[in-house]
Amino acid sequence: MTAPAPAPARPAAASVRPRRLRGLAWLLVRQHRAALILCAAVTVLGSAWMLYQRAAVLDTLHSAGWPARSPDSLAPEAVNRVREDLDSFGRNLGFLPLLLGVFLGAPLLAAEREQGTARLVTTQSVPRGRWLRWKLCFALALAMLTTGILGLLYGWWWRAAGPLAPVDWLSGALFDAGGPVLAATALFTTSLGIAVGVVARRATTAMTVTFLVSGAALFVGDVYKGDLGTPRRLAFPLGSPEPPALEQVVQVDQWVGTASGRLYGWGTCVQDASPEGCRAARGIVNSVWDYFDADQMAGMQAGAAGVLLGLSAVLVGSVLWWTRRSTL
Numbered sequence: 001m002t003a004p005a006p007a008p009a010r011p012a013a014a015s016v017r018p019r020r021l022r023g024l025a026w027l028l029v030r031q032h033r034a035a036l037i038l039c040a041a042v043t044v045l046g047s048a049w050m051l052y053q054r055a056a057v058l059d060t061l062h063s064a065g066w067p068a069r070s071p072d073s074l075a076p077e078a079v080n081r082v083r084e085d086l087d088s089f090g091r092n093l094g095f096l097p098l099l100l101g102v103f104l105g106a107p108l109l110a111a112e113r114e115q116g117t118a119r120l121v122t123t124q125s126v127p128r129g130r131w132l133r134w135k136l137c138f139a140l141a142l143a144m145l146t147t148g149i150l151g152l153l154y155g156w157w158w159r160a161a162g163p164l165a166p167v168d169w170l171s172g173a174l175f176d177a178g179g180p181v182l183a184a185t186a187l188f189t190t191s192l193g194i195a196v197g198v199v200a201r202r203a204t205t206a207m208t209v210t211f212l213v214s215g216a217a218l219f220v221g222d223v224y225k226g227d228l229g230t231p232r233r234l235a236f237p238l239g240s241p242e243p244p245a246l247e248q249v250v251q252v253d254q255w256v257g258t259a260s261g262r263l264y265g266w267g268t269c270v271q272d273a274s275p276e277g278c279r280a281a282r283g284i285v286n287s288v289w290d291y292f293d294a295d296q297m298a299g300m301q302a303g304a305a306g307v308l309l310g311l312s313a314v315l316v317g318s319v320l321w322w323t324r325r326s327t328l
Contacts, residue, residue, distance in 0.1 A: 105193025
């Protein structure tokens with residue numbers, strides 16, 4: 001009697017590499033990998049460019065003997081080039097929050113509702129509220145990390161420029177791009193895009209409305225950001241040179257005034273037949289400046305960031321409240 005033939009050996013199971021991300025984290029990374037790659041590329045390339053420019057600025061300053069010597073010996077072309085690089089890159093960086101709101105925030109939920117994916121979520125084992133929180137946290141974290149890193153490096157760059165940095169930090173790009181304001185603005189525009197997308201239900205409509213509303217909101221914020229601080233005032237004799245304290249300040253307004261402190265508009269008596277007699281009759285003896293000093297910038301940026309973060313929290317809370325009480 002012959003022994004039964006041995007059963008054929010089963011092929012060894014192919015080793016499967018375990019995924020480092022699981023569940024909703026893996027799903028979100030998989031679904032939004034294009035946005036992740038693009039934001040990572042922008043962050044890496046922008047950071048590398050700013051590191052290079054910062055090193056170039058320091059080489060220029062050190063070659064002029066700064067800080068032991070005044071950089072006034074630098075050629076005007078070199079000074080203008082440094083300031084133009086700082087201002088142009090900062091202005092380009094200022095468009096990043098608007099782009100994140102339009103292309104990341106607006107279609108985040110609008111595309112899900114338009115394609116019917118959001119309805120599918122309600123049939124799965126993952127609760128709808130948990131899925132929404134993951135989506136919101138993913139978009140806001142991506143926007144904050146991208147702009148936060150670039151904003152910190154930009155502030156590090158322009159502070160290294162020292163006397164070569166643009167003086168008018170309030171109306172230029174330094175205020176909006178160099179510090180916490182850039183990340184806070186990105187959180188606001190992304191939250192606004194998400195809120196618009198929940199209401200609009202269509203990605204294209206949500207992106208268009210987000211672009212218009214975000215642009216209008218940022219314009220209004222730019223107009224009123226001077227109200228975040230209290231201007232300082234300095235009076236000096238009319239016709240005399242400006243005091244050294246006014247060389248590196250942002251001028252807000254200019255007046256002429258009397259010794260007692262009464263103020264008149266800067267053009268008072270200018271068109272009069274005898275300006276000197278007109279000023280003498282009114283007792284005008286001083287030129288008066290209202291201005292912001294450089295040490296006020298950090299406090300004003302913190303105030304702007306606080307307002308934007310508060311608005312973002314309201315928008316995110318509204319999205320969660322709305323989605324709990326309406327169908328996806």
